[in-house]
Amino acid sequence: MQYIANLSTIMHKAAEEKHDSPSLNRIRGIKTRGEPHRMSENGNAALYFVDRHIAEGRAGKTAFREADGERRSLTYGELADQTSRFAGALARHGVRREERIAMIVRDQLEFPVVFWGSIKAGAIPVPLNTLLSASVYEEILRDSRASILVVSEQLWDTVKPAIQGNRFLRAVVVIGAAPEGCESFEDFVAGAEPMDPVDAHDDEMAFWLYSSGSTGTPKGVRHVHSSLKATADTFGSQVLGIREEDVMFSVAKMFFAYGLGNAMSFPMSVGATTVIFGGRPTPDAVFDIMSRERPTLFCGVPTLYAALVAEQARSGMPDHCVRLCTSAGEALPREIGERFEKLWGAEIVDGVGSTEMLHIFLSNRPGDCVYGTSGVAVPGYEVRLVDEHDEDVGDGGIGELLVRGPSSADGYWNRRHKSRSTFEGHWTRTGDKYERTAQGRYVYCGRTDDMFKVSGIWVSPFEVEQALIDHPAVLEAAVVPWMDDKQLEKPKAYVVLQSGKSVDEAGDLKDFVKEKIGMWKYPRWVEFVDELPKTATGKIQRFKLRQGA
Structure with missing residues (x-):
């Protein structure tokens, strides 16, 4: 870890010596306050979702408030200022456009600051699932080649082994008390010069998300600036019908796509308030x-x-x-x-x-x-x-x-x-x-890889699961193909019972399914389990069940 701290210090001093050079900033694509725009229209998503609210009179409106911990809050005005300072801190640390900023950050006020601040700087924020193992973090950090890692203090013990020997990281920033060799979030942004959003094209890369890995290793999914507003203009506006006076609460965390839209792009598109919960x-x-x-x-x-x-x-x-x-x-x-x-x-x-x-x-x-x-x-x-x-x-x-x-x-x-x-x-x-x-x-x-045929007819695992859940004793169910003694695939069900219910109360679930959806679809085997394997997004990992996990 010490090599990261030493390299970070060198980069920090070098960046400070050159930070005021307008020519270097232009080469980097960095625009400091007061420098004129070089494009007729800036497509940087942070302008629409963050800075626009100041001009529209929402500087004092609460953008985010925490429902746990110290229950802190952040207004749109404070968010605009703090994201600009985080962008300036990245520039001061020598971060160039399109460098990846890995985020292993709980749902807390620093999450939107780091995400939108990185986008303002032209860097690429990469929010990561906060429930992964060290080995998966190690693989993703190497794959993304992130140069800066921001991590919540509560997650440090899991993350620490994942960064040993990483040759891409120049700095590790910890939100909270910083261990030796790392920099605290407060120190990282202290004294940084606020920076306006860099000029960006709508089709320019803005952020990455790693897929949930419901079928294996997570993949880096690359999104452009215009995608955020596109989801807000479609589902957020025309289906959800979100309004400025709304208060949004999403249990789906901000590190993945569903939660990112719920807790950030949708409410921020109209100036609404989001309640965030890290627990x-x-x-x-x-x-x-x-x-x-x-x-x-x-x-x-x-x-x-x-x-x-x-x-x-x-x-x-x-x-x-x-x-x-x-x-x-x-x-x-x-x-x-x-x-x-x-x-x-x-x-x-x-x-x-x-x-x-x-x-x-x-x-x-x-x-x-x-x-x-x-x-x-x-x-x-x-x-x-x-x-x-x-x-x-x-x-x-x-x-x-x-x-x-x-x-x-x-x-x-x-x-x-x-x-x-x-x-x-x-x-x-x-x-x-x-x-x-x-x-x-x-x-x-x-x-597509969950579907299977029984007696030549397609069987939908979800249809069988839904039939099982209709039983008053069943809380959850997952169905996968399983080989019988003739090496033919038949449905096998894993069942989680309602709290306080017994196997006897569940009765014969095979007959229950037969009566609801058909003779050939019923599960030939029913195994009662305490819980089903899932991703952090709540998706059942059926591939683990197929493997007998």
């Missing part, structure tokens, strides 16, 4: 935040909605003023959606999105929610279903979902073959299997 979103914690922080919009995942319904049955309804909810990450089971809306009096707008498309592109609408479906295409997006020969699939058939729209990623980092097989011209392959109903709605069937 684990247990039902008790969520109930407390609902009562105390009074959010009007709530963004969750199916697993949590199921837990909230179960908790409400035990402890009663929390005092809340939520007017609308969203769900993504996995398809929301019909039973959970209907029960939640009946209890809470708020619809769950269930939809599907991806890291590659940045947010939701297929969704139900407020006032038009059909639980058990993913709705229809979000305005601004087109979807189609294709078979294995890329021929269009008609109503009632099952095909892979393709999507095109303004927020599609620019490709994967260092994954040329995967980029070519996923991003085909204007269309992006989602890897999801869907069925389109006669009414034009799309019903989730599973991942």
Whole structure:
């Protein structure tokens, strides 16, 4: 670690000696305050999402407030100033345009400061999942070649082994008490000259996200400046209908696409307020935040909605003023959606999105929610279903979902073959299997690698799972193909029971499924487990179950 500190000091002094040189700043693409714009229109996303609010009179409006810890808050004016100073700190440390700034940061006020400050400087923020292991962090940091790492103090013990021997990192910045060889966040930005957003093109690289890894190793997904506003103008405005007076609370964390839109780009597009929570979103914690922080919009995942319904049955309804909810990450089971809306009096707008498309592109609408479906295409997006020969699939058939729209990623980092097989011209392959109903709605069937045939007929794991969840004793279920003694694939179910329910109360789940969806679809084996393997986004990792994990 000491070599990082020494190199950081050298870079820091060299940058300070040259920082005031206008010619060097122009070479770097850095624009200090007072220097005229060199382009007729600056497409830097930070101008729209951060600095615009000052000119529109929202400097004193709360942009973010923490629901845990010291419960700090940050106004739009403070955010504009702090992001400009963080950008200046990056310039002072010799960071050049398009260098990656890795973020292993909890949901806290420093997250938007680092993210938007990096974008202002023309650097590339790379938010990473805060629940990964050291070995995965090591792989991602090497893959991204990040030159600066910003990490929350609470995560340092996990991150420390991941940076040993990393030859790309020039500085490690710790939010909180800085260990030896690292720099504290406060010291990193102290005395930095505020810097205006660099001139950037709409199609210029702005940030990366690493895929959740539901099927293996995470991949670096590259997004451009215009994608953020594209999702806000489509789902945020035309489906969610977010307003300036709204208070947003997303249990989905900001390090991945769904949470980034919920907690940052959507509320910041209209000058709304976001409640951020760095802790684990247990039902008790969520109930407390609902009562105390009074959010009007709530963004969750199916697993949590199921837990909230179960908790409400035990402890009663929390005092809340939520007017609308969203769900993504996995398809929301019909039973959970209907029960939640009946209890809470708020619809769950269930939809599907991806890291590659940045947010939701297929969704139900407020006032038009059909639980058990993913709705229809979000305005601004087109979807189609294709078979294995890329021929269009008609109503009632099952095909892979393709999507095109303004927020599609620019490709994967260092994954040329995967980029070519996923991003085909204007269309992006989602890897999801869907069925389109006669009414034009799309019903989730599973991942392309999760689908399997029984007696020559396609079986959707999600359909079987949804049938199992309809049983009053079942909380969650996951279905995967399993070989019988004749080496033929049949459904196997992993089942998590409701709290307080027993295996005897579950009864014969095989017969229960037969009666609901058909004789050939029932699980030949049912295994009861305490929990299902999931990514941090709430997606069930069925590949682990297929491997017998």
